[in-house]
Amino acid sequence: MGLALVASLSLISGCTAEAVPTPRRDGGVPAGGFRLVAFDSCGQAMRQLKTAAKAYVGPWGFGPGGDFRTFGRAEQAGVPAAAKQADAVPEANAAGAGTPGHSGTNTHEAGVDEPDLVKTDGKRIVSVTRGKLYVIDPATRRLTGELELAPGADGWTDGSLLLHGDRALVLLREGWAAIAKPAIPEGRPAAAGPARGDIVGPRLVMVDLAGAPKVIGEYRIDGSLVDARQVGTMVRVVVRSAPRLTFPHRERATDAQRTAANREIIDRSTVDDWVPRYEVTSGERTSTGRVGCERVSRPASYSGTSLVTVLSFDLAAAMLGAGDPVTVLADGDTVYSTGDRLYVANDQRWRVLPMLTARDVAPDPRDETTEIYQFDTGGAGAPRYVAAATVPGWLVNQYAMSEWDGHLRVATTRGRTWGTKPDSTSSVYVLRADGSTLAQVGKVTGLGRGERIHAVRFVGGTGYVVTFRQTDPLYTVDLRDPTAPKVSGELKINGYSAYLHPVGEGRLLGVGQEATDQGRVQGTQLSLFDVADPVEPSRIAQYHVRQGHSEAEFDPHAFLYWPAERLVVVPLTVHGSAAVGKPGLPSNLALALRVGDGGFTEAGTVDHTLGGGPPGDVVMIRRSLVVDGVLWTVSDAGLKATSLTTMKTLGWLRTA
Template sequence: MALLLAGIAGCSGSPGRGDRTVPSAPPVRLVAYDGCDKLHEELQRATADKVGPFGLDDTPALPADGIRALGKAPSAAKAPGAAPEHSTTNSHEPGADEPDQVKTDGRRIVTVADGRLRVIDPATRKVTHTLELPGGHRSGDGELLLSGDRALVLSRSARMVPFDRPAPGQRPLPSPQQTMRLTLVDLSGAPKVAGSMTSGTDYLDARQSGSTVRVVVHSRPRIYFPGGNGRKKSVAANRDAVWEAPLDAWLPAFQLDGGQSFRTPCDQVSRPSSYAGSSMLTVLTFDLAKGLGDPRPVAVTADGSTVYGNGKSLYVTGTPPQLFTWPRKKTPESHTDVYKFDVSGKGRPRYVAAGSVKGFLLNQYSMSEHDGNLRMATTTSQVEPDDRSSQSSVYVLAQQGGSLKEIGRLDGLGKGERIHSVRFIGPTAYVVTFRQTDPLYVVDLKDPRRPRLTGELKINGYSAYLHPTADGRLLGVGQDADASGRTSGLQVSLFDVSGEPRRIGSYTLPGTTSQVEFDPHAFLYWPKTGLTVVPVRQRDGGTPEALALKVTGTGITMAGTVRNPSETPGTGVTRSLVVGDTLWTFSDDGARAVDASTLKDGDRLPYD
C-alpha cells in the first residue's frame, strides 16, 4: 500500500494534474419549439437522418428477463403518535427518496415481490395483507414509494405489440415495446388498487419529496418500417414512413385505467441546441395524496440514462446519439449531456438548463449539487475495446442562464483506469479508480473554480460503493484483489479521511460478491449502533445471505450472518432494514426478523 499526497490545482480549461489536457465539452443549452408543426418537422428530420435499412440504428435490446424492476424510496408520512425508530431505503440524498422493493414507516412494512404487494405488521411479525397487482406479471419485481396511506408501485415489462399504422398493403407485424405501469394502492384498510396508469415508455427512475413524485421515462418513435429489396430501397422506404408518421408517433400517451389519456403539450417540449434527437425524455409529476391524474409531462427530445435529484433540482444525463453512430470515419470522444429541471414546487417541473462534460458517468453518485453548483465525475476514454488511454476528471458546473457552464475542473485521475465509485460529501469528492490497485482520491472543492487534489491512497482491490459513517469515516464496499488486479472476494474497508487518507479497518470474505457493489439499495447502515448489513453470495452459486458487521470509529468486526430459508434455488437475502430493536431481512420468498444486537430469536415469514 502506498500513500501519495499532492496539492495540485485544476481550473476550467486547464489540466488539474499530469500532462494530459482534456478539452472542454461543446456547450449545450435548451431550445424551445415554435409550435407543434415545427416540433413535428424537426422530429421527422432527426429520425429520417438516423434511419437505416432495418429502421432506427439505435433501437435498444430487450431486457433479458422481459420484465425488470424500477426505481429506487420515500419516507412515509407520520401518523399520530410516535412510530418505532426505523431505517429507510439507502437513498443518495435525504431530500429525494428513491423507490425500492421494501418500505417501512415503522408501523408497517410494505414489500413488492412476484407481482404481489404484501403488508407486514412488525409488532406481531405477521403478514397481514396480500394484494395481487394488476398487469398479469408473476415474474420479476416492481418497486414502490410510500407516502402515508398510499403506495405507488412502479413496474415495467417488454412485450410484442402490433404497429397501429402499417404501410399500405403491409400486414401489421409485432414489435417489441416497453410498457410502464404505475399502480396506486390505498393502504388505509385492506390494500386495494386506487388507480393505475400505463404507457408505452421505458422507465428510467423516480424521486419523491413529501407526497410529490417525479417519474422519468424514455421513449422512441412508434413507426412501422417496411424496408425493401436492397439497402438503398430499404432506407428510402423507411424514410418515407418517417415523413408520413403523425406527431403522436413521437409523443407517448399516458393512459389511466378509466380510459383518459394524456400527452406532452408541444409548448412543454424542448431540445438540446447541439443536436435534434429522435427519442423523447419525459418527466411526469404526481401528488400521491390526490391520486393519479394528469401527469403534467415535460419533455426533451434527447436520450437519458442516469437520474439524480435532491428535492429541489432534478438532473437527467444522456449520451449524444452520434457517439454510437455507425459507420463512422473516426473514433468520437465520449461526453455526457446533462439536463436540469427545477422541481422545488409541487407542480409541473421547469426545464431550466443544460450542459455537457467529457467522459462517461458511472451512476447517479457521480453527480452532486452543492451551493447551487453541479459536481460531476467522469471517465474519459475512446469508445473502443481494450482502450487504455482513459483518465478521470471532476467537473464543477454553474447555471448561467439556460446553460450549465464549466467553472472548474480537475483532470488526470487514474490514468489507464476507470472510476469504480464516487461520493461527494459537502465540499469534498472521494473518487475510486481501478485497474490493478485502488487509488482513493480526495478532491477539495471548497473553491469550486479551483478543485485541488489533496490526497491519494493506493491499496489492493477497489471500493464499488462509498458511504459516510457517524464517526466521520468513509466506508467502502467492493472487492479485494492481488497485485495483478485479480479480484478474490468481498472487501469492506474503513477509511479515516479527517486528514491524510488512510485505511484503519477492513473485513474480507474470499470467494464472495455483494449486491451492494452494483445496487446501493441493498446496503444498510444503522448509525445508532454501527450495524452494517450487506447481502453476500458465493461466486460459484449458493444462496445469498445477510452479512452483519459492526462498524465503529476505529474498525470493522463481524457480527454474524442471517439466512432466509428458501424453497427456490438461488434466491436469498436482497434487502434489510431495522424497526425498533429488530433486524428484518427480505428475499423473494419471504422475510425474517431477528434481534438486531444478537441476530437470534428469529421468526420466518414465508410469502404465500
C-alpha cells in the same frame, strides 16, 4: 433520465417555432443551445419530426447499429440509479431518518425518496414482489394484507413502490404491463381511443392501505419506465419512449435502398406513431388518450428518435388522475436532485462503445461529452430551467454529481478503458450557474490514467474518487476553494470500491471487490478507510468474502447502515461456500458487521432457506431494514425478523 428536461416546459410560454436544425450525428442536445420550443400544431410537429428522423435513420433503423437506440439506457433503469447520502455525514439512511425507530431507503438525498421494492414508515412494512403487494405489521410480525397486482406475472421481481401515509404507488415495468392486463369489471364503460392492451409500457397502481389493501387507480403509458422521485406527496414518474415504427430487414437490398425504404416508412407515419398513449382507470371508469402535440416541445437540436415524458401524481389526492403528461424530444440517463435543484445528465457514449471496443480503438471526443441541465425545483408547480453545461467524459452514476455551496461538482472518465492501450483519465469539474450556462470555475484532471471511475462520494468540501484497472487508487480531492480544487492525497490498494458511505467523522466505508496485483477480482470486500487526514488516507480494516458478490456493489438501495448500532448489512451471493446450504452451491445471505474505531466485527448472518426444500434451496436476500430494534431482511420468498442484539430469528413470513 429527462425529468428536468420535461419539467422546463414552463419556459416555453410565448416561444415561436423555429426552422428544424440539422440534427447532430449523435442525435443529442448541444449544451449552450438548449432552448425548448413548443409545436404550434400536430401538422407542424409531424413535419419537423419526420425531417429530423429521416436525417438520422440508416439502413438498419435508428442509430449506428439499428433499432437498439429504442432499447438504450432507459431499458437498463431496472437497476435504479445509484444512491447517495446528503453531503453531511449521515446519521441514518436518508429517507426515513427523521424517525429514530426505523431505517429508510438508502437514497441519493434526504427528503428526495426513490422507488424500491420495500418501504417502511415504522408502522407498517410494504413490499412488492412477483406481482403481489404485501403489508406486514412489524410489531406483531404478521402479514396483515396481500394484494395481487399482476396476475400471471410470477417470476418477475422488478416492481418498486413509493409510500406516503396510507397510500402506496406501485411501479410495474413494461414486462408486467404486457403480460398482466387487468380484467375489465362487468359493466365498466368501454375505453375510448386505442384498444385496451395496445399500450406496452409501465403500469402504475395506486393502492389504499387504510384497511385491506385495494387498488384505487391505475395508469399505463407507452414506453419504458426510467425512474421516479418523490418529494412530500408529489411523485414525478419519468418514461422514455420511441416512435412505434417497424423497420423490416431486407435481405437483398443495398444499404442505400434500405435507408430509402426506411425514410418512406417515416413519411407514411402519423402522429399516433410518435407520441405516447396512456390509459387511466379511476374507480369503475377507464379512459384513454395521448399526449397532445401542444404538450410536446423540442430543443434546438434533436434526432426525433427519443421522447421523454414526465408524469405527476399527488399521493394525497383522492384519485390517481391522468398524470398531467408533458413530453420533450430529448434523451438523458442520470438524474441528481437536491430537492431545490434538479440536474439531468445526457450521456451518448453507449451508442458507440460496443463498436469501438470490438475494434480496440479510441472513442471520438465528441461521443464522450456529457450534457447537464440544471432546474429550479424549490417552488410550487413545474420546475424551472436554469442553466446548462457540457463536461468532457461520462459519469459512473448519479454519485458523480453533487451540489455544495452553490456549486455543482462532477466527476467523469474519458478515453479508452479497454484493450491493450488504455488511454483513459478521470477528472472532477466544478460548475456554477452564470445566466443560462453552468460555467466551469475549476477542475482537477489526470486521475487514474488508464483506469476508470468505479465510485464517487462527495462529503461537504471533499471529494472521494475511486478509479480501477489493476489497483484501486482512492483519491481525496480538496474542493473547499471551487476555483482551485486539488488532489490532497492518494491511497493505492488492490481491488476497488464500487460504493462509498460515510460511517462517522473521518471514516469512510467502501463496498466492492478484492483483486490480485493483475486486477483479477477475488470476491466482495468491505474496506474501512481513515480519511480524517485527507493528505494521507489509509485503510484500517478489510473484510473479504472469497468468491462473493453483493447487489450493494451496483445498487446502493441494497446497502444498510444503522448508526445507532454502527451496523452495516449487505446481501451476499457466495459461490463455492459451505456457509449456507450444500458445499459447492451458491450461498445467499445477508452479512451483518459492526463498525468499530479499528475495524469490523461480524455480528452474524441471515439466510432465507425455504422450508421443505433441499438443503441448498436458499433464496437471494435483496434488502434489509430496521424497525424498533429488529432487523428485517427481504427476499422474493418472504421477510425474516432477526434480533439486532442476539441475531436470533424472531419470525419468518413466507410470501412465495
